[in-house]
């Protein structure tokens with residue numbers, strides 16, 4: 055029997071509903087249950103694919119090519135369960151599906167309305183394809199009280215009746231602010247927020263309360279009685295120093311116990327959380343430390359690079375090292391001497407990106423990494439810029455550019471107009487819709503025998519997630535190879551360059567895909583493990599040189 059846990063949020067946004075959902079799922083999983091996580095987003099975009107990273111943070115890509123909310127990344131990292139297109143929906147998608155059905159005449163003369171048509175469509179998305187799971191956790195984006203989330207809340211209210219209370223549970227995440235002058239944690243915002251939920255017919259069975267200190271018994275009682283929940287179901291979500299400490303912290307507060315008790319499932323035995331303890335221990339007390347400079351365009355909002363930051367952390371775990379991330383706005387590297395900012399970096403990374411702004415700064419960073427033999431990882435746009443840098447500096451093509459920036463005589467990077475997905479041929483033209491039309495999702499690549507990447511992966515066949523519209527132009531391959539750049543990974547049909555590397559550099563790799571999306575704390579991505587390992591080596595080497603110079 056599949057049970058559904060709905061997770062809503064109140065009081066303020068950014069309380070970490072995504073992490074809370076992922077952590078609860080991880081706890082249920084640690085107790086042997088099969089879990090799946092889903093997210094409903096109340097905005098009108100069909101998916102976040104066309105949104106600026108500043109609006110929305112990172113767009114997370116699934117194997118099946120969906121552009122989804124970044125919380126799905128947390129879900130995958132915490133549970134190892136790969137998300138699918140069907141695990142994230144938005145108001146925009148629901149409406150466009152319902153309207154398409156209406157146009158087809160599927161509603162047979164009915165007046166199409168929010169209730170029941172929109173709510174039915176939401177219920178379908180929640181329930182579809184969940185038969186094989188013990189628990190489905192459904193996170194509702196936004197904050198209770200927003201106009202936008204009403205249809206989703208109504209759908210949940212109805213589902214509790216349709217499926218029964220023994221198969222559904224509502225968890226509400228709130229904030230208990232500490233007011234220093236009163237010396238108290240305040241419960242009123244939580245009470246109000248629960249009232250908002252009750253107004254739309256939803257009574258939560260558990261409150262997860264974000265707080266910077268333990269909840270005193272009197273406050274807990276107060277919340278329980280005002281909000282109509284058991285005192286044991288008022289769970290403190292205390293601030294933690296790393297998100298990976300959340301499962302342990304929630305377990306200590308009795309969260310998983312209380313969920314299982316609610317559903318009438320056995321809860322006495324404690325789950326084995328030793329793997330979580332181990333990674334938290336490594337994160338807190340690593341033996342080494344490295345500094346990685348990340349040269350990007352969206353550095354003012356680190357959520358834009360969520361998976362990347364996590365993957366670097368995982369690479370650190372693999373090497374027992376703390377990874378200090380130095381986020382550098384690419385445009386600052388366009389000034390004379392801008393690259394001094396890279397002086398102390400043990401490794402340099404240029405992540406994915408879009409558009410011309412900052413690209414010259416990224417190219418400068420890449421040149422610096424190549425010339426100074428600093429470990430370098432270029433991801434997607436970062437790989438494309440690495441190829442342009444090589445063309446300009448080493449292959450005698452000073453005008454090398456990407457058609458993403460406008461017409462050019464030397465299109466080292468060009469618009470991808472067709473490619474194969476399995477046996478299907480996909481085609482694109484300039485001027486096509488921007489939404490959902492990139493090369494998206496998991497594609498296979500073949501690695502060159504004996505290359506650095508083949509060694510790092512330990513195989514010559516890989517499958518990685520993509521999100522790009524432009525590609526490195528194969529036409530220039532021979533000239534670039536003559537200049538020292540090895541094309542060490544290609545699409546299986548040999549048409550799309552997937553990986554480039556320099557053989558005469560300690561560690562310089564550019565990849566067209568996004569390895570950060572597949573990295574897990576328990577299973578760090580080999581490229582990130584290798585990259586941080588190279589950074590550690592570089593760090594030790596420069597310490598030695600420094601020591602020699604000063605002694």
Ligand code: GLN
Pocket residue numbers: 405406407408409433434435436458521522523524525
């Ligand atoms: N803008 C580039 C492209 O579309 C790179 C995209 C990316 O870095 N994800 O090909």
